[in-house]
Amino acid sequence: MHSPFHPDYNPMIRRMQSVFTLTDDERQALQSLPMQVQVIKADQDIVREGDRPSRSCLLLSGFACTYKVTAQGKRQIVSFNIPGDIPDLQSLHLKVLDNSIGTISTCRVGFITHEALWDLCTRYPRITAAFWRETLIDASIFREWVLNVGRREGVSRMAHVLCELMVRLRAVGLVENHACDLPITQGEFADALGFTTVHVNRVLQQMRTEGLIELSGERLNVPDWEKLKQLGEFDPTYLHLETDQAAA
């Protein structure tokens, strides 16, 4: 397995490995999947609502988000996307995109044609099942976010989303101890949590003062993981991760 910093690192393979052991054939098929890799700057759209894409995007590095916008232009981020995610995998079956996906930081994105994905799915039923499972987990994450944004209060709401990010990043090898890169701005947290930016700032300041989190630049450290989990009422069951490391 390549480290996350190796150019050949494929987070999709790592993700599948956490669910079932790939045969050599399956691994080979995933490794040789034709992919057009593109570097996209921060704050750019990768795809837009209404698009009819002929390919899906695998996030190889960087942070992105799935979002929708009201008629008045107010944005709701409905999930954060991290390396290994294929945030528009549903476009393989649903022809018109009903959301946009934008970068948060600079991203390396691998575009895979639907044709290549169909071919892969036809030949490898276990990979098809794994993709299906991924879209079911996406739906589970959206359900949890509705609960979080609709019903949890300030610090608890923020704590929950930070716990989710830590656990998902850990599952793709991007957490060291309890620290990870976190390039998400306070404005982006506001759009994700349904807060004003002012409120996000107060919540983060409160969490820093209480020693729940340490933020330096774009690095997040969680000194007391159990306490953060407790505050965020965080139970990782909805992420349906199979690896032991995810439970940490």
Add this chain to the structure above:
Amino acid sequence: MTLTFQPIRVATGFDEEGMMVLDAEQRLVAVLVRLSDRNEVAPGQWNLEAGFGPVNGVTPPTFADLDAARDWIGQRLARGW
């Protein structure tokens, strides 16, 4: 629309001074807070902490001064729901 301000201290946890905003019939329509200088997003700006009726909203702006806040709240009330 005649709006009046009444100073009030608001327990945001950051030692911030606030203003109650009342309409011509002395009904509370909004609570503003002058953000502390420690606020990293909009230090010293006036933030709409709470709004009632047409002033209620999920993404209220911050204001450079009370006149700007008065204008915005006045427009919201004039527009209605």
